[in-house]
Amino acid sequence: MKNTKNQSIPEKFKKIIGNVLQTSYPKRQGATSEVQFFHAEQGNYVCKCSSLPKYRSWLLKEAKVMQELNAKTALSIPTYLDFEEDENNSYLLMSMEPGIPLREALIVAKTVEEKKNLIHSFGTKLRTVHETDPPLKWKQQACWLDMQLKRAAYNLNNYEVDGNQQLLEKLILNKPETIPQTLIHGDCTIDNVLVTDNQVHTFIDLSETAFGDPRYDIALAIRSFLFDKELLDAFYTGYRLQQITNEEFNYFDGGLYEFF
Structure with missing residues (x-):
């Protein structure tokens, strides 16, 4: 793992995560978003970032799906934490599950x-x-x-x-x-x-x-x-x-x- 400077984390995410100690990446990145793992004082988190309009809409859809499934089912999925957008990117923050x-x-x-x-x-x-x-x-x-x-x-x-x-x-x-x-x-x-x-x-x-x-x-x-x-x-x-x-x-x- 390597140290992160928190440059790619929306400000609101920083308030949720706290001080990030390290960041790492999956062995295989998907075609629709870049995934980062943040290892912070308060725990471990996953941040997905998409930049193309098509994939940004998919990421927003995933955020809404996760919220509903977290609230209304007992399925084994990550916990939704936040979703943010800026001019160029969309970001989805969730819990990092083991495995x-x-x-x-x-x-x-x-x-x-x-x-x-x-x-x-x-x-x-x-x-x-x-x-x-x-x-x-x-x-x-x-x-x-x-x-x-x-x-x-x-x-x-x-x-x-x-x-x-x-x-x-x-x-x-x-x-x-x-x-x-x-x-x-x-x-x-x-x-x-x-x-x-x-x-x-x-x-x-x-x-x-x-x-x-x-x-x-x-x-x-x-x-x-x-x-x-x-x-x-x-x-x-x-x-x-x-x-x-x-x-x-x-x-x-x-x-x-x-x-x-």
Whole structure:
């Protein structure tokens, strides 16, 4: 870790954090924001900073989501502390939760059994999300998949995305059969869950959390071990609620996700 001069911390954050002793950074930075870890006299904190308009709007959305989930659920997520904006940047301050990303935990796991245990706990933890009652007003919103397809069209026309018009039209014409919506993480990859004591414990990066289609979460969760039968079986043994078909996986991971 290296010393910080507090230059990038909004003044209001300094009052919350107190005297910052050191700052550090994650091994992998995301594409949408720069993350800093502040180690202060009063504890450890995470500050996310975004500068592009698109990502600033996502960070504001994440702040609002965290506030609602902190207040109305018992999900294992960081605690929202503050959100600030200036002319050039948006900043989100939250508690720093213990653990390392599941991706890192899988890399350092020494045996197949350790990996299976980690993936089993991932499935179990995702089940707790899908079984959690979302905030009431989230249930009153329009169909999540229809909204996502509209967002996909907007993103295609306004931003650089991996999807194209042909793929979007295919997604619109071939929507999967409707199933009951649940609370979903919305970006449930192995980078967005933290492991402590060899168990997946905490969900992070919550800007896409919504009342939506749980198959989207499952598709993103299993994408890294889809062709490893032992790990896939371990995930579903922990998750238990349902399994998705290859067609559903391709629709959500190889299709819808390409626009986000």
